Amino acid sequence: MEIKAPRGTSDILPEKAGIWQFLERRAISLFERYGYRRIITPIFEYTELFRQGIGESTDIVQKEMYTFRDRRGRSLTLRPEATAPVVRAFLEHDLLKHSQPVKLYYIGPMFRYERPQAGRYREFWQIGVEAIGSLDPALDGEVILLLMHYLKDVGLKHLQLHLNSMGCFKCRPSFTESLEGYLQPRIGEFCSDCKRRIKLNPLRVFDCKKEACQNLLSNAPRILDHLCEDCKVHFHEVQEYLKMMDLNHVINPSLVRGLDYYTRTTFEVISPHLGAQNALGGGGRYDNLVEGCGGPPTPATGFALGTERVAMALEKEGVSLPKDSTLDxxxxxxxxxxxxxxxxxxxxxxxxxxxxxxxxxxxxxxxxxxxxxxxxxxxxxxxxxxxxxxxxxxxxxxxxxxxxxxxxxxxxxxxxxxxx
Ligand SMILES: [Zn+2]
Ligand SMILES: [Zn+2]
CATH class of the missing domain: 3.40.50.800 (Anticodon-binding domain)
Structure with a gap:
């Protein structure tokens, strides 16, 4: 039998690897200019980290993780994302002692068991940053600016920035309650995944890609109408920073990013050329994750972008990249x-x-x-x-x-x- 690469994975041959190298080099040089330093964490972690960090109700934990037992029976998981591992490393090595925020970036493959399609793979590469230890809205501004700066720097022109606030643990319960009140009478009309979501965490219905469910949500309560005073002021200030940098954005109240750890600012950059999987990257604040992983209350923010998607967008926009051969x-x-x-x-x-x-x-x-x-x-x-x-x-x-x-x-x- 002829053995091929597993479904949803791909070999990055030299020609394509040239684009990878280009994207990585640009990231390293730009991120370091913004004061971020590289961190490399293991490809696999104890499963518990992702259960706690990403959240039991998310699609990732429910059905997308590559989880296995090692020879001693310990449950391990190939990392589906890097924020929880970076936070784990931050706590394990006591980076709290360093001056805050600690600004880190990473580059590497992530793994999710999803149905493969254009722009979606079971092994995919991410480039991302995490800034841990500050609540300053200027830091939200910096992280968003850095993502936009990077995408423009590699040559992309058609970018849409979407923005939302997820509120905090003070104001989210009142929103969740009102959302539940909206969803319960309509629960029969949602897909089976959404029915499960509504029971576990109603917020997760916004992750549903099915058009019927999206239509049912068009009149749902908006989190932005439920923000507490602190969250309102924070969100306003973030937008002021974006305005100052001439970063046009669209407010998208259904932008909840598929992970339970997000609080306050969430954002996503969309390419109009990519079809269904159109997000080049995104991120947001996760002010409770460090505490959730056993550390002291520590606000943080970050983003991740998909290397395959950025490479696809560059191709669609016809951006000419540095020549493949580097021999002189x-x-x-x-x-x-x-x-x-x-x-x-x-x-x-x-x-x-x-x-x-x-x-x-x-x-x-x-x-x-x-x-x-x-x-x-x-x-x-x-x-x-x-x-x-x-x-x-x-x-x-x-x-x-x-x-x-x-x-x-x-x-x-x-x-x-x-x-x-
Ligand atoms: Zn709030
Ligand atoms: Zn649904």
Whole structure:
């Protein structure tokens, strides 16, 4: 039997990995400019972390986790998201001692057992930030600005920012009560998932993607009408920061983001090109999660974006990305005898931080030139017995076709100067 990659996963081959690298490099450079530092947490955690952190009533915990027992019978889960693991690490390593907020970012694969479709996979990559330890609405502003800045920075133009407030534990109960009052008389008309949601946590009905359920919710009470004074002021200030940065946004009262830990600001960035799975990324505040994981009351906020979705949107918008090949130099050997000297020269070139390669497939000189062309290098080097005898190497500028002879020991320096 032919073995293939598991359903809902994909191999990221070099061409696509080039886009991944580009997206990661841009994230690292931009996030660090905003004062965020990288954190790497395990791919799997104890299942209990996600049950407590994400919430029992969410779709993720109910039916989407990859949970298994290890050889000692402990229940482990492949991480479906990274916020709970980051908070766990924050507490475990006592990052509370550091000056707050602690600003972190992560890059890596997440796992959810969902029906695969365009833009939705069982293994998917996320890039995200978490800022833990501040209630300042300016921090909400910064996190949203950073997400928008990043998406524009990688080349996307068509972005819609959706915004909502989920209230706090003070004002949410009155909203939940009024929502329940709205849902109970209509419960028969909702799908079976929603019936379960209404029992466990009525707020989760907003996660339903079914049109019939969405229509039933069009006149549902709005959380924004139930915000307490503190939440109202906070939400207003967040919007003032967005206005100041000219970030246009749409208020979307049904934006609840599928996780129980969100409080106050939630946001999502939508691409009009992506169809059903149109959210490029999103996030919000989670002021109770640190406490819920056993720490002291610690407000926090963050976002995550989907690498596959951003890559899809870049393709749909026709954004041209940096060229795939990063090789600058190809060294061609005229005859077998020159291979050892060529190999040594190649090593010296690479030691100068120049990306260079040679042929290992026994190609003819013509074949090597074809390869150099295909690789899109700036310079091709020729090493034959005549050149070696005189201690030189022929260098061809692949754009102009011009050739020069350079002394062997000066080749790395010559390339360094001319590649700038
Ligand atoms: Zn409130
Ligand atoms: Zn439903």
């Amino acid at each position: 130099v190809f060294l061609a050997i005229v005859g077998r005898d020159q291979k050892p000297d060529g190999f040594a020269l190649l090593s010296r070139i690479r030691e100068e931080d120049i990306a260079a390669d040679m042929d290992y497939g026994g190609r003819s000189l013509k074949g090597q030139m074809k390869l150099a062309d295909k690789l899109g290098v700036s310079y091709a080097l020729f090493l034959g017995s005549k050149e070696l005898g005189r201690g030189v190497c022929r260098i061809r500028d692949m754009k102009t076709g011009e050739q020069v002879e350079v002394k062997l020991e000066e080749v790395p320096k010559w390339l360094k100067i001319h590649l700038k």
